[in-house]
Amino acid sequence: MLESSKDSAKLDAMKRIVGMIAKGKNASELFPAVVKNVASKNIEIKKLVYVYLMRYAEEQQDLALLSISTFQRALKDPNQLIRASALRVLSSIRVPIIVPIMMLAIKEASSDLSPYVRKNAAHAIQKLYSLDPEQKEMLIEVIEKLLKDRSTLVAGSVVMAFEEVCPDRIDLIHKNYRKLCNLLVDVEEWGQVVIIHMLTRYARTQFLSPWKVDEVVDEYCENNFYESDEEQKEKDQKLKTVYTMDPDHRLLLRNTKPLLQSRNAAVVMAVAQLYWHLAPKSEAGIVSKSLVRLLRSNREVQYIVLQNIATMSIQRKGMFEPYLKSFYVRSTDPTMIKTLKLEIMTNLANEANISTLLREFQTYVKSQDKQFAAATIQAIGRCATNITEVTDTCLNGLVCLLSNRDEIVVAESVVVIKKLLQTQPAHHGEIIKHMAKLLDNITVPVARASILWLIGEYCERVPKIAPDVLRKTAKSFTNEDDLVKLQILNLGAKLYLTNSKQTKLLTQYVLNLGKYDQSYDIRDRTRFIRQLIVPNEKSGALSKYAKKIFLAQKPAPLLESPFKDRDHFQLGTLSHTLNSRATGYLELSDWPEAAPDPSVRNVDVAESAKEWTGILGKQKKEKPTKKFYSESEEEEDESASNSSSGSGSDSESEKEDKEEGSTDESSGSSSPSEESTDSESDSKESAAKKTCRAVNESDSEDIKKKKAEGIFKKRSTSSSSDSEYTSSDECSSGSKSESDSKSDSESGKSENATSNKKEEKPVQDRKTPKNQDVFLLDLDDFCPVTTPVAVPTAAVLSPSLTADLEGLSLSSSSVIDVTMHVSVPTKTHELLHRMSGKGLAAHYHFSRQPGIFGDCMVPVQVTLTNTTDQKIENIHIGEKKLPPGMRMHEFNPIECLEPGGSITATVGIDFCDSTQTASFQLCTKDDHFNVNIQPPVGELLLPVTMSEKDFKKEQGMLTGMNETSTTIAVAPQNSTRLVIIERVVKAANLGVVPSGQDNIHRFAAKTVHSGSLMLVTVELKESSTAQLIINTEKTVIGSVLLRELKPVLSQG
Amino acid sequence: MRRRCGDRAGTGLSGQTAQACSRDEKMIHSLFLINCSGDIFLEKHWKSVVSQSVCDYFFEAQEKAIDVENVPPVISTPHHYLISIYRDKIFFVSVIQTEVPPLFVIEFLHRVADTFQDYFGECSETAIKDNVVIVYELLEEMLDNGFPLATESNILKELIKPPTILRSVVNSITGSSNVGDTLPTGQLSNIPWRRAGVKYTNNEAYFDVVEEIDAIIDKSGSTVFAEIQGVIDSCIKLSGMPDLSLSFMNPRLLDDVSFHPCIRFKRWESERVLSFIPPDGNFRLISYRVSSQNLVAIPVYVKHMISFKENTSSGRFDVTIGPKQNMGKTVEGVVMTVHMPKAVLNMNLTATQGSYTFDPVTKVLTWDVGKITPQKLPNLKGIVNLQSGAPKPEENPSLNIQFKIQQLAISGLKVNRLDMYGEKYKPFKGNCKKRVLRKDPKYQIFHDTQTQGANSRRTCLLLLRSV
16 A cells, blocks of 8 residues: 555555554564655655654664655755754664764754754754764754753753753853743743753752751741840841842742742642752742642642652641641542641641641541551551650550451551550550450451560560460460561560569470471571570570560660651652652752852853943842842842843854844845834924934834844744734834834724724733733844843844944944843822822832833832721722823722722823823722822933943934033032942932943933933042033933932032 | 663664663653553654563552552652553553653643543543544654653644544545644744634633632531632633733632743732733633632531441431522532442432432442422432441441532632733623533542532633624
8 A cells, every 4th residue: 555656545554554553563564665655745644654764763774764865855944844853753763874964963953043943953962862972072062052042942952951961061051040040931831840950950059058047047036036026137137148149049049939830730849849959948938839739630740749748848847837738638539649648747747736637637547448547547656756745645546446346457556556655665554454455356467466575575564464465375376477476486585584483384385386387587586585595504695684685675666757768859850759769860969068159150241241240240249138038139130140141142143143144034024014113203203303313213124133033033922923023122112102003003994083092001001911022032032132121122222233233343242231220219209198088198109110011101109098997999090181192001990998008009101201290080989089190300211231332332422412411519428439329320210331430420221202312421520529411312301300410419 | 671772782783872772861751551451552652662561560550559549650660660640541651761850741641631632522542542643643743752842732733633523534535634734833933822823703712710619527517628729711712813811800819820821920920910812722721729718618518317237237328418608509510429338238218309329339329419409408318238247337438529509609709801902803891601611620528528519600701703
């Protein structure tokens, strides 16, 4: 059939062959016939042939070579999927002769334009490596290259290859560490697991242990339990300053946290183990909730998760105590799950919850699942030893169980009681007597042996019963289990020593029986005991000590959790589950004594940026000590890491060029955007200066390129269709955002006048998600700007790019970047006084969190407080009276505000770069109040980071009427660098530009709406005066800002 | 493994390859599907072939475990590790050679089973055998070299079309294939879970809020433990690339949430809004747990009287179920299952409502009650026959009760609104269609008497039509 000329016949044949393979039958003799069809045009036949090839190529190497040329051809196919699948099959054919061909293919694919092909290249690396480990060095090079890749698609696979080929080459990770952390959320779930595990190992070698400090704090808390909270806080703070977590360490913890909410249990577990192994002990607790959630899923998942929880709960009880009830056993659970739950409950038991637990255990003991009931009894025993308060209760309970009808339960109880009695050598006479009575009924060997041992051990306390027991057991000796026989011998020996009058004969009888027993263990033991206890002429000195030997005080056994020793395995690993080292398990190293140089993770940037990173480093060190957990610090980190990783090295920027060139193919998608950008710049108000337009136009070209790139490379989770992309980029270029709604609607139908309002809302809303889009996009992008607020950057960036292109000096790839804000002015303004608001008070302040509502919006945080004694319901924004052009993004209506409660809502207002007042109505269910927000000019800016060089370049272009300056008197205490920076940044949302001169301070920002640059220079002169210069196109804002900044510096 | 080395040596290859043998690859090596009677009916190898004999270790463990539920998911053998799941009467046994997070494999295997379910409507041995070629193609796409490649059903469906009766007829006549002729764009788009070019004439979005109460109730009727778990299952049939955001009236109720990857974490964190570009078709949007554990009101109660008389080898059984406060909604689909003690031979009962069955082999009593009307409470009573001579069971069995209540979310979670951006057709709201709930809530059990219930509510939020 395979020879048939008809595709359908061939297909049918192939299907049958695949069916054979699936059943595990050998189909290898068909190889020649099948391989001919590898070039078939029919995709399905081709696929099935691939399946066949991968299965049998290894066995028929010579024939398999026939197919290679087909793949080589396919590797050059314009369709990325065909390239990818060719690479996949080629690398899956395990024929050593083609190693060089594979190597070549991998190398080529690793610089393929399609991330999908690159992903497959990463997979192929592992395959090639397992085929021929000699290629290691070359493969590492490829891995190194792929690690630099910014696509989320590639990241998971390449880290996998890294783990496979060269897990010890930790140095390859340094430069990519921050990037990986930032990409993590958007990587596909399987990749996340691999990356998290790798980063856990990495972090263990690179950061200092956060635990030591914790311990100090803990101790401290205990010592000073009664100290006032405030004092405590102060001291805690002091302690914290001693250890400062590396910002990169913090970055990792922060970026993995949202993954706890993944639907994929493996991801959640990976994050949990990361927190367990890396986070300060106080923070590790956040994972427990998510782990408990996993207990709702499949049996297999539960099993693994419970095992891990068991290990965790031994070391840190507190983590899971609040969830104790979630571990209650259900009667439908399989036994293995039940026992694990029981284990965890036992670990969690303490004085406070033991009574509840014991009650629960009582129910379990009655369970029909006897194996589980037995496990419960052991658990009770463990609780009894661990918590002395309940030992007696438990013991009594267990004794009651001795009268249980079920033998297994009784036997288990006996064993546990035996252990308990040993730990508590007082009052057991009664219990032992009771147990001796049981001996007649119990048949389980372990239990019988336990009873005999107990009687022997404490024979002096039950002098009457012991010989009788020996008599009975001597009768049944031959029918007993080996275990029991040994204990009978023991009992005999002990009695012989303590009460030889009554038992001498009996013991000898038993010893004789033992002598001829079938088991050599028993014969051995008999001989040994006889020599020891029966005095005869040959017996040596030892028999004198026989009593001491037999009746020595025995140490009580420790009842321990079987999970006790598992903690040396990394959680969540196979080795942990099996409690033995699995092949390929990589030990988690201990924390280093001293932190390795953190600067290795900084990505080298051309010299201009060097000092800039220096400053950042400085800031980092200062900040965390002050507000360790503050949002702003986190943001700063992010921007720091982003921008440093974002500013690619030379080789990258070359690559980037290449990419840019090649993306011209996709001009299809970029052309509409060009049109719209053009039309938009045409429609721009004539107020815009000509120069500005020139810049704008050149911008749009750059943007276009980047856009194309973006479209090609984006892998973000949230981005939408291409057209949307275009529009979001337009926004970023600072165009009026209305134009994007227009361009949308123009392409469709003309919009309804009535639906105007509706239309506007979605547009605004859409901004929010888009912001994230762009953030993600830019990470993938090769453009040197990467920051979470990349939206506005395009406009700022492009002039410098243009300049670069003019100068063709790639080495000085400049970095201009919107920075995240460090200081948020605490000043709040009153929006609505409680008197005029009938009890509803409202305040607002500018949160300076860029880009929440889109690029043009200034976010304003409104705090609403209810000062009445009644609920205020349905607070929302009513009618808006905005000056033309201004727009506002409302907050979601607040359902209800409790008396005395307050709530914070954020609105976004596009002030159109003017200080005009935004008036609107704040409505409640029954009332509405007119309120106004007037922005200080400093809040109409978004900070920008740029190098000094770029600053000067930009400044040079904004001279003449774009420059305003004034001389001010500077209060002496204000003349240090730090104070100036702090004051200026507080007054206006400006970004600090590193300065080479001590007496000149530079700040840069762009206006929120139009994105015009705003450059501020403070030049300190002698005799406490200073020159304040502002360069901007927006001269009005410039002069207002100048006026506002003056008092800031002159006041004391 | 050893065999492999041997083969190599046979073909005259050098020690270098022997080295390669010793070098193990990570992740999933092979997959065997085994049915309950222990036949391996499908095997798939992603790397070199592992002999079926490796499954012997699995069978050994299976024998030891007595009950299928108790087969340990991870088994260690001298050369491999076996990680298995049990789904729909099939064991999925994967062969691993080196250290790997076990959950990774387990999660993946479940994803495979889900995909089969999705493709063939059921994940059964027959379905898999009938579609062996598709199964093979799927497995090929899902895993490359043991590492997951494409697991999103939207993408897979584009690569490999699911079988339909019509298509298989057409295929057999025309010889055309069920592999996609056009290559998917999804892998290459930025949204791996949504295929491009979706088009519907009726644009619809459904959200099912299904909540389950999981409660343990003791003999006297007091609640030992209760919690509410919920999921929102969605069926989205919208054209293009809609960007949806769903907000709740009371999002703070949700204590712990897990998301489909399409949901943007950041918006949830900052605004408690679910913002996402949905996959096409059915999927689980979120699952959550409700924090207010103490306030769970169980909507049914059970009166029970089960007793065994000493030495008479018989006992009495009398159970009545009644509704508690349930906001005027009817409790329906009530099913009670009881695992009777082993000594029970059979049961002679009369039910005032519904029908009951007792399986003398598994000793499971099932009573299908149906709807509860408060006027006439369903009751089941009669005689239990015990094995003669067997000791009286010392403990009363636990009762598991499941039920559902339509249109009621027991936690009080309310959806506020759904907005759609990014597409031009206009949503219009309010047209609520009711669909029958597909999913049965899970049961609950307890000690002596346990109630377990699940309540469910279905909300159909939105019906969109293209303009």
